[in-house]
Amino acid sequence: MTEQEVRQPIPIPVLDTAQPRLDEVRLARIALTWLAEPGTRSVHRLASRVGPVEALHRLILGDVPDTKLRAAVRARLAAGDPREIAERAVEHTERLGARVVIPEDDEWPSRVKDLVRLSLAGADRRVDQETAPPLCIWVRGSWPLGEALDRSVAVVGSRAATPYGSHVATEIGYGLADRGWTVVSGGAYGIDAAAHRGALNAGGPTVAVLACGVDRPYPVGNTALFDRIADTGLLVSEWMPGADPLRHRFLIRNRVIAAATVGTVLVEAAARSGATQTTHRALALHRPTMVVPGPVTSAMSIGAHEVLREHPQARLVSGVAHILEEVGRIGADLAPVAQGPQRPRDRLDDEAALILESVPRRGVLGADSLAARAGVDVRTTLRKLSLLEGLGLLIRRDGGYALPPANLTRRGAGSTVGGDER
Amino acid sequence: MTEQEVRQPIPIPVLDTAQPRLDEVRLARIALTWLAEPGTRSVHRLASRVGPVEALHRLILGDVPDTKLRAAVRARLAAGDPREIAERAVEHTERLGARVVIPEDDEWPSRVKDLVRLSLAGADRRVDQETAPPLCIWVRGSWPLGEALDRSVAVVGSRAATPYGSHVATEIGYGLADRGWTVVSGGAYGIDAAAHRGALNAGGPTVAVLACGVDRPYPVGNTALFDRIADTGLLVSEWMPGADPLRHRFLIRNRVIAAATVGTVLVEAAARSGATQTTHRALALHRPTMVVPGPVTSAMSIGAHEVLREHPQARLVSGVAHILEEVGRIGADLAPVAQGPQRPRDRLDDEAALILESVPRRGVLGADSLAARAGVDVRTTLRKLSLLEGLGLLIRRDGGYALPPANLTRRGAGSTVGGDER
Numbered sequence: 001m002t003e004q005e006v007r008q009p010i011p012i013p014v015l016d017t018a019q020p021r022l023d024e025v026r027l028a029r030i031a032l033t034w035l036a037e038p039g040t041r042s043v044h045r046l047a048s049r050v051g052p053v054e055a056l057h058r059l060i061l062g063d064v065p066d067t068k069l070r071a072a073v074r075a076r077l078a079a080g081d082p083r084e085i086a087e088r089a090v091e092h093t094e095r096l097g098a099r100v101v102i103p104e105d106d107e108w109p110s111r112v113k114d115l116v117r118l119s120l121a122g123a124d125r126r127v128d129q130e131t132a133p134p135l136c137i138w139v140r141g142s143w144p145l146g147e148a149l150d151r152s153v154a155v156v157g158s159r160a161a162t163p164y165g166s167h168v169a170t171e172i173g174y175g176l177a178d179r180g181w182t183v184v185s186g187g188a189y190g191i192d193a194a195a196h197r198g199a200l201n202a203g204g205p206t207v208a209v210l211a212c213g214v215d216r217p218y219p220v221g222n223t224a225l226f227d228r229i230a231d232t233g234l235l236v237s238e239w240m241p242g243a244d245p246l247r248h249r250f251l252i253r254n255r256v257i258a259a260a261t262v263g264t265v266l267v268e269a270a271a272r273s274g275a276t277q278t279t280h281r282a283l284a285l286h287r288p289t290m291v292v293p294g295p296v297t298s299a300m301s302i303g304a305h306e307v308l309r310e311h312p313q314a315r316l317v318s319g320v321a322h323i324l325e326e327v328g329r330i331g332a333d334l335a336p337v338a339q340g341p342q343r344p345r346d347r348l349d350d351e352a353a354l355i356l357e358s359v360p361r362r363g364v365l366g367a368d369s370l371a372a373r374a375g376v377d378v379r380t381t382l383r384k385l386s387l388l389e390g391l392g393l394l395i396r397r398d399g400g401y402a403l404p405p406a407n408l409t410r411r412g413a414g415s416t417v418g419g420d421e422r
Numbered sequence: 423m424t425e426q427e428v429r430q431p432i433p434i435p436v437l438d439t440a441q442p443r444l445d446e447v448r449l450a451r452i453a454l455t456w457l458a459e460p461g462t463r464s465v466h467r468l469a470s471r472v473g474p475v476e477a478l479h480r481l482i483l484g485d486v487p488d489t490k491l492r493a494a495v496r497a498r499l500a501a502g503d504p505r506e507i508a509e510r511a512v513e514h515t516e517r518l519g520a521r522v523v524i525p526e527d528d529e530w531p532s533r534v535k536d537l538v539r540l541s542l543a544g545a546d547r548r549v550d551q552e553t554a555p556p557l558c559i560w561v562r563g564s565w566p567l568g569e570a571l572d573r574s575v576a577v578v579g580s581r582a583a584t585p586y587g588s589h590v591a592t593e594i595g596y597g598l599a600d601r602g603w604t605v606v607s608g609g610a611y612g613i614d615a616a617a618h619r620g621a622l623n624a625g626g627p628t629v630a631v632l633a634c635g636v637d638r639p640y641p642v643g644n645t646a647l648f649d650r651i652a653d654t655g656l657l658v659s660e661w662m663p664g665a666d667p668l669r670h671r672f673l674i675r676n677r678v679i680a681a682a683t684v685g686t687v688l689v690e691a692a693a694r695s696g697a698t699q700t701t702h703r704a705l706a707l708h709r710p711t712m713v714v715p716g717p718v719t720s721a722m723s724i725g726a727h728e729v730l731r732e733h734p735q736a737r738l739v740s741g742v743a744h745i746l747e748e749v750g751r752i753g754a755d756l757a758p759v760a761q762g763p764q765r766p767r768d769r770l771d772d773e774a775a776l777i778l779e780s781v782p783r784r785g786v787l788g789a790d791s792l793a794a795r796a797g798v799d800v801r802t803t804l805r806k807l808s809l810l811e812g813l814g815l816l817i818r819r820d821g822g823y824a825l826p827p828a829n830l831t832r833r834g835a836g837s838t839v840g841g842d843e844r
Contacts, residue, residue, distance in 0.1 A: 036797060071799030079794035164717055246779045293715030293727065295586055296740040305715065308730075308738045316730045316738070318718040357668045372501035375458060377493030 020053040022104060028052035029102050029136040030089050031082035035059055035073050038238035039252045042066050044132030089240040096215050096241060098140040107144040112259045118284055134238045140214040141234035148207055148234050152182035153327055154257045157191025157267035158275045162300050165268035166194040168292055173198025175320030182207055184261050191267045193222055196229060205233035211253040212245035254278040263288030263327040269303030276303045283311055288326040290317040351376045352384040356393055364400035442475040450474035451524050451558040452511050453504035457481055457495050460660035461674045464488045466554030511662040518637050518663060520562040529566040534681045540706055556660045562636040563656035570629055570656050574604035575749055576679045579613025579689035580697045584722050587690035590714055591616035597742030599626025606683050613689045615644055618651060627655035633675040634667035676700040685710030685749040691725030698725045705733055710748040712739040773798045774806040778815055786822035
């Protein structure tokens with residue numbers, strides 16, 4: 001040790017320790033997401049507390065109190081060095097023209113942080129794995145992720161969709177995209193694909209959240225669709241390129257679909273179907289949760305109806321107008337109340353309506369007889385008769401009042417009851 | 423005036439005045455129901471306060487404070503003497519083999535008295551006419567009215583029903599009758615007729631509540647149906663024989679369907695349709711109100727969906743099981759929760775499920791590799807592997823583990839994801 005070394009203490013790398021470089025953080029997050037499946041609560045908590053770099057360091061050393069996590073990580077470490085795997089993943093991602101987005105980036109979608117508050121019913125399996133926010137997200141497509149998800153709605157449902165469900169999902173996808181909303185779904189067959197296609201048909205971008213690497217989106221039968229999505233929208237995933245679409249990953253992925261969007265629409269789901277799971281995540285996050293009903297004779301709507309029956313917060317929606325009412329800002333995007341055509345007789349007051357109803361289908365009656373039939377006094381009857389005449393609902397004939405020929409026709413054959421009233 | 427007349431004062435008919443004879447009361451109620459349309463609140467209030475006989479007396483004399491009622495009655499009186507009309511109606515009713523039931527009779531359906539509490543939204547028209555309980559009810563059929571309605575459910579909907587709606591209404595009518603419930607409806611085309619027919623097919627009695635005389639049930643196209651209903655069930659009406667099915671009478675009638683039954687089921691209704699009106703009466707009476715959804719692409723389900731969207735108290739039902747859950751006694755008639763078939767893999771714990779998912783679709787992997795892929799420690803992995811082998815979900819082969827051929831088939835071609843999970 002020289003004198004100078006003694007006199008000049010080695011500069012402590014304060015900045016580096018307290019604030020690791022961004023690429024170091026990115027690598028650590030990737031390594032963590034490989035060491036334990038995305039969504040693992042204990043890992044997310046540790047990374048939030050000590051930072052991703054230190055969290056990775058401790059996990060590799062086995063320096064964590066959670067014995068189950070320690071054992072799981074040890075088993076994973078047997079397959080390779082997480083830092084090397086993360087570095088290779090970054091290279092692979094770059095070669096694909098994709099990127100890894102982390103919470104430290106500007107384009108990180110802020111809404112997913114709400115997942116820290118996600119608590120699931122005790123009956124739910126794999127609770128520890130499904131609830132934490134993502135540590136990082138792979139993105140294929142040029143649109144900034146946060147911007148893409150800012151005004152977004154999830155449209156999800158069964159893979160074994162009926163023609164009805166596919167039609168409705170396509171309409172909803174089209175309508176949302178047409179109004180400037182991003183349609184988010186899982187890229188699966190059936191409802192997911194229909195929703196994505198609807199959005200693309202409207203020339204709107206759409207986001208597919210995958211349960212496997214963005215380099216090999218699943219299912220392969222949707223490859224052409226995925227290419228179209230990547231062109232104008234985004235393919236995103238919590239798993240690194242090359243990752244398989246293992247079954248449990250779909251359940252983990254679903255929480256991101258629910259958390260990243262303003263609201264979730266369920267179109268079709270069989271009884272006890274995984275398709276309702278995203279809906280349950282959205283409900284647990286207190287996000288607008290919407291369900292499209294279907295025929296009660298359709299097995300593919302049983303799950304959808306069960307959600308509506310069991311969760312009063314879930315709202316029945318018939319189409320885009322209703323969806324915009326739920327997710328849109330108050331005062332804008334409000335659905336009009338459904339109503340039939342307005343007819344002159346709809347504007348009649350009680351007495352006028354009673355008098356009109358008292359006019360026989362055939363033949364003529366005088367004002368006195370009409371007043372008696374209607375139970376309205378004669379003076380009022382006379383006043384209302386001229387009103388009805390003015391509206392063209394009655395004509396004067398043979399010293400009395402009769403229905404005009406056109407009106408008679410409209411009331412239908414053999415009926416004294418008009419329209420669909422009862 | 424003779425001496426005797428002076429000494430012996432005319433006996434004051436104390437009993438007659440305080441408690442008029444039953445046939446007098448019946449005649450008075452019939453006359454009142456003709457003088458003002460059934461459901462008129464002011465008439466019902468007067469009859470409740472001073473008795474039907476005195477109420478009729480005062481109305482005929484014009485001795486009522488309500489000027490509008492007075493004028494309406496005066497107009498009606500021009501058409502005839504209400505007492506004579508009532509007497510003729512009784513004779514006519516007897517000739518038909520029908521009867522007039524009044525609240526003083528044992529068979530009066532007690533539930534309709536709840537109508538005194540019915541208050542309707544201000545926007546509703548003809549409020550005064552639609553809200554009071556009936557003054558009397560004409561009945562065709564031998565079953566005591568009160569008994570018929572004791573365990574009853576109203577099934578109502580659009581006249582312009584779709585094949586889907588008719589099918590569902592028939593199924594519901596059948597299922598309710600099969601479980602000993604009386605199906606009540608309005609005898610109209612479409613949903614009403616389907617519900618009645620379903621009940622008759624199950625050999626169960628059914629009740630049609632008409633908006634015209636029981637001698638000429640409307641519509642005539644349903645005459646054969648009405649005859650079958652009268653044979654085993656009941657045709658009932660608040661209007662005397664010969665009365666026309668005037669349009670506003672259907673709206674007045676609907677309150678009785680809602681009030682006389684334990685609950686109301688709406689099957690199909692167009693937007694802004696009168697078919698939803700009975701449902702609104704049931705809601706206002708705090709009766710179980712149920713709605714069968716349908717395809718959002720069907721105009722005939724728009725009204726039904728609007729009821730579900732606007733009234734959180736209205737419950738979505740898919741069939742008889744759900745309906746019985748609403749109207750049945752607690753603990754009995756409960757619908758089972760919809761669920762798919764149970765498979766062995768549904769009973770797996772988290773680790774076993776993860777390990778099973780890590781087994782490649784083709785080829786063989788050793789325990790260490792599976793542990794690494796699944797992120798589960800090796801000791802647990804070994805334990806779970808023997809469990810999975812025992813369940814027949816895995817086989818040992820070539821010194822490792824593989825999926826059994828049958829399991830591979832069940833997971834489907836080209837898929838690493840089973841069932842409908844996502």
